[in-house]
Amino acid sequence: MSKQQIPVIVVAGFLGSGKTTLLNHLLHNSHGARIGVVVNDFGQVNIDAMLVAGQADSMVSLSNGCLCCVADTSELDEMLDRLARPQARIDVIVIEASGLAEPQTLVRMVVTSENPRLAYGGLVEVVDAVEFEATRQRHPELDKHLRLADLVVLNKVDRIDDTERLLLLNELEHLAPGTPVLPTSHGQVDTALLFDHEPRTEDLSQPRQLTLDELLREHDADHPHEHLHTAYDSVSFTESAPLHPGRLMDFLRDRPTGVYRIKGFVHFGLPDHDQRFTLHTVGSHLQVSRSPWPRRENRLNQLVLIGAELDAEQVRRRLAECVDTDPASTEERSMLRLLAALDEPQPEN
Numbered sequence: 079m080s081k082q083q084i085p086v087i088v089v090a091g092f093l094g095s096g097k098t099t100l101l102n103h104l105l106h107n108s109h110g111a112r113i114g115v116v117v118n119d120f121g122q123v124n125i126d127a128m129l130v131a132g133q134a135d136s137m138v139s140l141s142n143g144c145l146c147c148v149a150d151t152s153e154l155d156e157m158l159d160r161l162a163r164p165q166a167r168i169d170v171i172v173i174e175a176s177g178l179a180e181p182q183t184l185v186r187m188v189v190t191s192e193n194p195r196l197a198y199g200g201l202v203e204v205v206d207a208v209e210f211e212a213t214r215q216r217h218p219e220l221d222k223h224l225r226l227a228d229l230v231v232l233n234k235v236d237r238i239d240d241t242e243r244l245l246l247l248n249e250l251e252h253l254a255p256g257t258p259v260l261p262t263s264h265g266q267v268d269t270a271l272l273f274d275h276e277p278r279t280e281d282l283s284q285p286r287q288l289t290l291d292e293l294l295r296e297h298d299a300d301h302p303h304e305h306l307h308t309a310y311d312s313v314s315f316t317e318s319a320p321l322h323p324g325r326l327m328d329f330l331r332d333r334p335t336g337v338y339r340i341k342g343f344v345h346f347g348l349p350d351h352d353q354r355f356t357l358h359t360v361g362s363h364l365q366v367s368r369s370p371w372p373r374r375e376n377r378l379n380q381l382v383l384i385g386a387e388l389d390a391e392q393v394r395r396r397l398a399e400c401v402d403t404d405p406a407s408t409e410e411r412s413m414l415r416l417l418a419a420l421d422e423p424q425p426e427n
């Protein structure tokens with residue numbers, strides 16, 4: 079994802095699964111990132127605090143009707159364009175789908191957005207651990223939504239016991255093989271899993287608008303609450319030898335179970351492709367860009383993989399298998415799949 083692009087995350091889930099709770103949690107724990115929100119009905123979000131924080135413009139809403147049912151995409155496009163304006167200084171946009179929205183349609187709308195400042199940031203499907211079976215019976219399409227999701231948040235685990243939790247995790251693995259599942263209560267997803275918190279570069283000594291979570295931090299200091307327990311892991315991989323592009327693409331296509339995000343730099347042993355390649359994946363979505371290696375910087379593959387219940391050893395072993403042991407005989411065409419994923423203008427014919 080290039081630096082100026084704003085990730086757009088779609089949060090879906092059936093009625094009452096905990097989407098608004100998750101969204102409120104993100105807003106309170108954004109670590110300084112400015113979050114723009116698109117909702118169908120903002121009644122449940124703490125709009126008063128949003129207004130106090132001067133962030134009203136970071137929220138747009140569709141007062142009636144369902145986002146994914148709007149006949150054409152122009153309304154959503156317009157909302158996203160408003161949030162993506164440079165003056166809004168938004169770092170990440172979250173779309174909360176209404177409980178009955180078709181996430182597929184929303185995801186398509188985001189992916190096909192023509193706004194170059196926006197990048198699809200993944201589909202998060204919130205599932206109610208208590209109501210899971212009942213919801214599946216009422217809405218068999220839930221199975222399809224799970225398969226589409228980049229991350230499944232198994233919410234309300236405070237209301238089930240360990241045996242039920244294990245059964246549900248097995249069932250989710252069966253319904254959506256390989257998709258990371260994050261058991262939580264009260265939507266307490268660590269925001270680092272969903273987006274990067276890059277420190278803002280603005281001059282903090284100057285007067286400026288506070289973000290919502292900065293505003294609430296004072297309040298939280300006075301009202302201590304339970305600490306987040308992080309149910310996700312991250313695995314780092316550092317290797318100086320070049321990677322084999324074809325094997326790396328196989329790895330990215332068939333990622334170890336639980337991997338949700340991958341970010342970092344890689345290099346290859348082909349003389350015509352000796353730049354630094356930057357990789358970003360969110361769920362199954364891959365973005366690749368390239369740039370010359372900074373002067374005096376050693377060539378190094380440095381990847382961070384983030385997900386739920388990762389098997390660190392397996393992740394590192396699978397990545398080690400991507401090392402190109404004989405770059406001299408690696409064929410140029412092994413770069414093709416990777417080049418096809420490049421996020422740069424294609425030469426005109």
Ligand SMILES: Nc1nc2c(ncn2[C@@H]2O[C@H](COP(=O)(O)OP(=O)(O)OP(=O)(O)O)[C@@H](O)[C@H]2O)c(=O)[nH]1
Nearest residue numbers: 092093094095096097098099177233234263264265
């Ligand atoms: N016990 C428990 N209750 C939760 C949890 N997460 C959310 N709730 C409660 O569940 C109810 C529904 O949560 P919401 O966040 O409003 O759910 P939603 O998905 O936004 O609901 P809709 O907007 O109707 O689709 C609220 O009363 C929440 O307080 C949880 O992890 N555990």
